[in-house]
Amino acid sequence: MTVSRRQFLKSAVAGSTVVATACIATDADARGNMEMPEGALGLLFDSTLCVGCKACVTACKTANGKPLATPPELPYLDKTRTLSPDALNVIKIFKDGKATAKDRAEDGFAFMKHSCMHCVDPACVSACPVNAMKKQPDTGVVTYDKDACIGCRYCVFACPYDIPRFDYGSAAPEIHKCQLCDHLWKDGGFSACADVCPTGATLFGPVIKLKAEVARRKALKAGEATKFPRRHVEGQEFTKEQPMGEYIDHVYGEKEQGGAQMLMMSGVPFDKLGMPDLPEQSYASVSETIQHSLYQWLLGPAVALGGLMAVTYRTVRSEDENDED
Amino acid sequence: MSEHAPLGGKLVTPVTIFLAALAAIAGVFLLIRFVFGIGAVANINDGYTWGIWVVYDVVIGTGLACGGYAMAILVYILNKGQYHPLVRPALLASVFGYSLGGFAVIVDLGRWWNFWHILSPGYSHLDSVMVEVAICIALYIAVLWIELSPAFLERLGLKDAKRKLGRVLFVFIALGILLPSMHQSSLGSLLIIIGNQLDARWQTVLLPLLFLLSAISLGFSVVIFEATAASEGFRRPRETHILSGLSVALIAVLGLYLGIRFVDLAMRGELGSVFAADFLSVMFWIEISLFVLPIVLLLPSARRVNPRMLFISAVSMMLASALYRVDAFLVAYNPGDEFSYFPAIPEMFITVGMIAFEVLAYILLVRRFPILQGTHGQPRAAMSRPLPAE
Numbered sequence: 282m283t284v285s286r287r288q289f290l291k292s293a294v295a296g297s298t299v300v301a302t303a304c305i306a307t308d309a310d311a312r313g314n315m316e317m318p319e320g321a322l323g324l325l326f327d328s329t330l331c332v333g334c335k336a337c338v339t340a341c342k343t344a345n346g347k348p349l350a351t352p353p354e355l356p357y358l359d360k361t362r363t364l365s366p367d368a369l370n371v372i373k374i375f376k377d378g379k380a381t382a383k384d385r386a387e388d389g390f391a392f393m394k395h396s397c398m399h400c401v402d403p404a405c406v407s408a409c410p411v412n413a414m415k416k417q418p419d420t421g422v423v424t425y426d427k428d429a430c431i432g433c434r435y436c437v438f439a440c441p442y443d444i445p446r447f448d449y450g451s452a453a454p455e456i457h458k459c460q461l462c463d464h465l466w467k468d469g470g471f472s473a474c475a476d477v478c479p480t481g482a483t484l485f486g487p488v489i490k491l492k493a494e495v496a497r498r499k500a501l502k503a504g505e506a507t508k509f510p511r512r513h514v515e516g517q518e519f520t521k522e523q524p525m526g527e528y529i530d531h532v533y534g535e536k537e538q539g540g541a542q543m544l545m546m547s548g549v550p551f552d553k554l555g556m557p558d559l560p561e562q563s564y565a566s567v568s569e570t571i572q573h574s575l576y577q578w579l580l581g582p583a584v585a586l587g588g589l590m591a592v593t594y595r596t597v598r599s600e601d602e603n604d605e606d
Numbered sequence: 607m608s609e610h611a612p613l614g615g616k617l618v619t620p621v622t623i624f625l626a627a628l629a630a631i632a633g634v635f636l637l638i639r640f641v642f643g644i645g646a647v648a649n650i651n652d653g654y655t656w657g658i659w660v661v662y663d664v665v666i667g668t669g670l671a672c673g674g675y676a677m678a679i680l681v682y683i684l685n686k687g688q689y690h691p692l693v694r695p696a697l698l699a700s701v702f703g704y705s706l707g708g709f710a711v712i713v714d715l716g717r718w719w720n721f722w723h724i725l726s727p728g729y730s731h732l733d734s735v736m737v738e739v740a741i742c743i744a745l746y747i748a749v750l751w752i753e754l755s756p757a758f759l760e761r762l763g764l765k766d767a768k769r770k771l772g773r774v775l776f777v778f779i780a781l782g783i784l785l786p787s788m789h790q791s792s793l794g795s796l797l798i799i800i801g802n803q804l805d806a807r808w809q810t811v812l813l814p815l816l817f818l819l820s821a822i823s824l825g826f827s828v829v830i831f832e833a834t835a836a837s838e839g840f841r842r843p844r845e846t847h848i849l850s851g852l853s854v855a856l857i858a859v860l861g862l863y864l865g866i867r868f869v870d871l872a873m874r875g876e877l878g879s880v881f882a883a884d885f886l887s888v889m890f891w892i893e894i895s896l897f898v899l900p901i902v903l904l905l906p907s908a909r910r911v912n913p914r915m916l917f918i919s920a921v922s923m924m925l926a927s928a929l930y931r932v933d934a935f936l937v938a939y940n941p942g943d944e945f946s947y948f949p950a951i952p953e954m955f956i957t958v959g960m961i962a963f964e965v966l967a968y969i970l971l972v973r974r975f976p977i978l979q980g981t982h983g984q985p986r987a988a989m990s991r992p993l994p995a996e
């Protein structure tokens with residue numbers, strides 16, 4: 282028994298070491314975060330400009346063929362606070378204590394947009410087994426194709442921002458998420474939420490331009506008078522001149538998970554607004570690195586199979602000799 | 607010596623009728639699920655989108671079905687021929703565990719008619735951990751049926767076919783060791799992408815290794831459990847002498863698992879958090895205690911021949927690995943405060959019904975096909991008693 286025990290322990294430790302080495306992947310194998318495409322399109326949401334009118338919530342529903350919860354002229358009555366197959370975009374309200382001042386963490390309140398971040402290195406895309414979730418190579422928009430989808434909901438499980446929604450009540454369910462209104466582009470349109478926003482709180486455009494606008498806002502001092510671009514960052518529409526709000530020193534979506542194509546500015550820390558605290562290294566890259574090093578181009582498994590076959594062949598053979606009459 | 611023989615006996619007994627009834631109830635709920643959608647029978651939601659059908663039927667079920675895998679490692683890789691009598695029954699349990707896991711996947715897939723996409727080069731996304739799990743499980747189900755087919759060929763008297771298959775069987779046996787090693791570890795890898803939605807006490811890049819070890823220990827404990835239960839249930843002679851050797855392997859795997867778990871926690875600086883006064887720490891320590899108990903029970907070699915000790919250890923080990931997997935997929939997973947999940951009654955009935963079907967098929971097959979090792983000279987009547995109700 283002692284011999285077999287030693288033998289067993291040896292093999293067990295050896296096997297584990299192989300897997301462990303693969304798990305703690307070497308830098309050479311690490312795939313690193315994906316890069317944002319040059320022509321990336323996205324949104325900039327500025328919580329200090331948002332007045333909570335929810336025009337974007339209603340516009341999003343109209344643009345995507347979802348039933349409206351309120352008469353279209355009374356969007357602010359919409360009580361939707363969580364995403365659903367019928368709501369790809371919601372405005373959440375943060376309140377603290379007496380909630381007397383806007384954009385203040387203590388005794389204040391603020392509004393927050395919740396919709397797909399169009400991650401640079403999306404977990405939903407890495408997870409999806411059938412390429413139904415795809416990051417478009419030119420615009421970086423993360424799109425969904427129901428004809429490919431098998432309904433496994435790994436995207437729902439994986440998304441760190443809790444975005445994809447699934448029809449549990451349907452025999453032919455689909456995943457629902459913001460696709461940046463890419464269906465409106467062919468008629469010259471763009472994201473409905475940005476299109477209707479009266480204050481410029483939600484702004485559409487190429488991410489490079491949006492980043493320049495973020496830098497411009499960060500360079501201004503709180504209270505300084507300025508005009509904010511409305512609807513499309515490249516359009517020539519601006520708000521009236523108004524005093525700048527006060528921002529915290531954190532632009533959400535710049536670094537999180539290797540970046541996102543929706544950027545967010547706020548006067549209140551983002552964890553208070555319900556956004557998760559995420560590392561810069563994307564979970565997709567961690568997962569794929571481990572998977573790749575475990576199965577480097579299926580070479581590892583092939584070699585392993587050869588070895589296993591040699592060993593089992595030996596055993597089966599000697600067994601046969603005993604078995605055969 | 608090691609001749610396999612059908613057990614014989616009646617097929618229609620109170621136990622088999624009860625199992626069939628459970629399976630029939632599940633059938634009705636399944637019909638409702640396919641006509642009205644998953645939400646009509648299950649409580650899963652966009653926070654807890656994977657409920658018991660995934661976590662029990664697939665993640666734990668295929669783990670429990672690793673008996674065939676664990677025995678194959680022992681017999682064919684470590685060349686321990688004396689365990690051979692346990693291989694076939696273990697394979698049969700594996701075949702059902704995996705086939706039903708595969709069926710549960712279809713039940714759980716919202717757009718199940720597209721299932722073939724995952725195996726088709728036109729759609730398949732090779733970076734997705736799930737593709738690897740799906741391909742390996744699908745292949746392994748086929749391999750299991752082939753590995754088991756000598757039992758059927760024997761019964762049907764197809765000696766020639768059996769001999770021909772015997773010549774290439776080593777290929778399938780090797781695959782039968784490789785494939786579970788791949789997908790059982792990948793079941794753990796599935797969780798890496800959820801990042802900090804999984805509590806730091808569970809989230810680690812070593813998840814694949816821990817899942818692999820928990821699969822092997824599940825496999826061994828199931829073999830001990832089944833052999834003990836089968837010798838009780840079918841009044842067969844005990845196989846204690848064989849099983850006690852297995853417990854050595856069990857202790858080794860458990861020790862390795864525990865060592866890795868704690869070293870990993872220490873290296874990530876999370877050792878302190880397992881002493882935090884919260885619910886998850888309690889779950890963590892229940893898990894660890896269940897892993898430690900079999901080691902304590904079986905360390906003195908005298909106890910390893912005690913069938914009761916073996917049985918208790920096997921159960922503890924199974925609970926430990928099952929709880930580890932439930933914790934990792936559901937309990938320690940935090941999708942936000944707005945969500946909660948507890949399986950609905952019909953959802954549970956579907957799972958229970960599938961297990962009932964599995965046990966039923968096992969009983970029917972060992973009674974009619976040469977799966978268990980023959981017991982020479984024992985009167986048939988003594989072996990044909992129905993399973994005791996307790």
Ligand code: SF4
Nearest residue numbers: 397398400403405440
């Ligand atoms: S926010 Fe979620 S759904 Fe949107 S791209 Fe990122 S991972 Fe995908």
Ligand code: SF4
Nearest residue numbers: 409430431433434436
């Ligand atoms: S549910 Fe559909 S889109 Fe989401 S991961 Fe599964 S196959 Fe992909």
Ligand code: SF4
Nearest residue numbers: 341370459462472474
């Ligand atoms: S881009 Fe379109 S789909 Fe996305 S949140 Fe805005 S309106 Fe809704």
